[in-house]
Amino acid sequence: AQKITQTQPGMFVQEKEAVTLDCTYDTSDPSYGLFWYKQPSSGEMIFLIYQGSYDQQNATEGRYSLNFQKARKSANLVISASQLGDSAMYFCAMREYNQGGKLIFGQGTELSVKP
Amino acid sequence: DAGVIQSPRHEVTEMGQEVTLRCKPISGHNSLFWYRQTMMRGLELLIYFNNNVPIDDSGMPEDRFSAKMPNASFSTLKIQPSEPRDSAVYFCASSKVAARSTDTQYFGPGTRLTVL
Numbered sequence: 001a002q003k004i005t006q007t008q009p010g011m012f013v014q015e016k017e018a019v020t021l022d023c024t025y026d027t028s029d030p031s032y033g034l035f036w037y038k039q040p041s042s043g044e045m046i047f048l049i050y051q052g053s054y055d056q057q058n059a060t061e062g063r064y065s066l067n068f069q070k071a072r073k074s075a076n077l078v079i080s081a082s083q084l085g086d087s088a089m090y091f092c093a094m095r096e097y098n099q100g101g102k103l104i105f106g107q108g109t110e111l112s113v114k115p
Numbered sequence: 116d117a118g119v120i121q122s123p124r125h126e127v128t129e130m131g132q133e134v135t136l137r138c139k140p141i142s143g144h145n146s147l148f149w150y151r152q153t154m155m156r157g158l159e160l161l162i163y164f165n166n167n168v169p170i171d172d173s174g175m176p177e178d179r180f181s182a183k184m185p186n187a188s189f190s191t192l193k194i195q196p197s198e199p200r201d202s203a204v205y206f207c208a209s210s211k212v213a214a215r216s217t218d219t220q221y222f223g224p225g226t227r228l229t230v231l
């Protein structure tokens with residue numbers, strides 16, 4: 001079974017609009033972390049935002065926020081006021097703390113921002 | 116501060132040759148991870164070290180792959196002999212603590228390996 005599922009292979013958004021990238025996860029570990037990374041066409045992996053399973057509030061980092069719905073096991077990334085430079089692949093990842101340090105990645109969503 | 120450093124950035128080699136990828140983690144980080152990215156399999160962990168000790172190598176594809184971390188500031192991933200199916204981008208990442216921590220993994224720029 002997939003541990004991390006990103007159901008949107010590709011998405012388009014108009015510049016300056018908000019966009020939500022979906023991520024659902026599957027774990028029985030009560031202690032876990034959820035991460036989002038951005039991979040532009042240049043190839044590097046850029047950390048965006050983190051949400052811990054015990055965090056009471058949704059994480060926010062500038063224009064990025066994480067819509068964490070624990071009961072539904074979803075951790076959607078919201079990008080507000082999209083910019084052309086946001087065009088990239090976005091990966092959701094999970095770390096199960098009882099399983100050690102490794103990250104399990106989803107297949108990614110390719111976001112294209114239209115001018 | 117310098118991020119994770121990987122070398123070479125690009126490597127083209129012929130099947131059967133030995134390939135060595137190198138990584139310098141962020142200073143002060145005590146966990147180091149090697150990931151591989153392919154179109155077919157996405158991003159997958161190969162091996163990770165905590166305080167220079169290999170903790171989980173279950174992702175290493177086969178005996179042709181080996182990884183070492185002789186000290187806190189250097190790690191290598193070696194493929195011998197290389198095969199065309201090893202062609203991929205290999206990422207090194209580091210974090211401050213591996214177990215029971217929120218510490219984020221920071222990735223290097225990757226090494227794009229092509230095996231002809």
